[in-house]
Amino acid sequence: xxxxxxxxxxxxxxxxxxxxxxxxxxxxxxxxxxxxxxxxxxxxxxxxxxxxxxxxxxxxxxxxxxxxxxxxxxxxxxxxxxxxxxxxxxxxxxxxxxxxxxxxxxxxxxxxxxxxxxxxxxxxxxxxxxxx
Numbered sequence: 001x002x003x004x005x006x007x008x009x010x011x012x013x014x015x016x017x018x019x020x021x022x023x024x025x026x027x028x029x030x031x032x033x034x035x036x037x038x039x040x041x042x043x044x045x046x047x048x049x050x051x052x053x054x055x056x057x058x059x060x061x062x063x064x065x066x067x068x069x070x071x072x073x074x075x076x077x078x079x080x081x082x083x084x085x086x087x088x089x090x091x092x093x094x095x096x097x098x099x100x101x102x103x104x105x106x107x108x109x110x111x112x113x114x115x116x117x118x119x120x121x122x123x124x125x126x127x128x129x130x131x132x
Contacts, residue, residue: 001107001123002081006072007035008092008100013070019091020074025084026125029073034066037097067098075107077120 008016013030020028048055076084085102092100112122 001075001077001110001120003105003107004072004074004076004081004084004088005103005105006074006088006092006100007033007069007102008072008088009098010068010070012092016072016088016091019087020084023083023087024125025074025076025080025087027074027123031071031073033069033071035069036067037101069100075110075123077123 006016010032017028017030020026072088074084081104085104088100088102109118110122111118
C-alpha cells in the first residue's frame with residue numbers, strides 16, 4: 001500500500017475529486033492548508049492587487065506569503081498508485097508555477113475499524129453502507 005499526498009490549487013478540488021471518482025478512486029481525505037513554494041509571487045496576484053481586489057492585496061506585502069491550497073491524502077493498493085498520480089497530474093497541470101506537488105510514501109498496514117479488515121482489503125473501495 002502507498003499513501004499519496006497531493007498539494008493542489010483550491011479551485012481544482014472539485015474537478016480532481018470527480019476525476020478520481022471516475023477512475024474508481026472515491027476514498028480520500030482533503031484538508032485546507034497554506035504554504036508556498038520557492039517561486040516568486042504570481043503576476044496575476046500583482047495584477048489583481050493593482051485592480052483593487054482585496055484578496056490579492058491581502059496576500060501581498062513584505063516577505064513571502066502563504067498561499068491557500070488543498071492537501072489530499074489517498075491510501076491505495078500499490079497497483080493503483082500510477083492511476084491516482086496520473087489522474088491528479090492530468091487535472092492539475094497548467095504549466096504554471098503553483099500547480100502543486102505529489103508525494104508517495106509506503107504504508108505498512110491499514111485496519112478498517114468497522115470490520116477489522118487489514119491490508120489492501122481495508123482500503124479497497126466498496127459500496128457505501130446504508131445506515132439502518
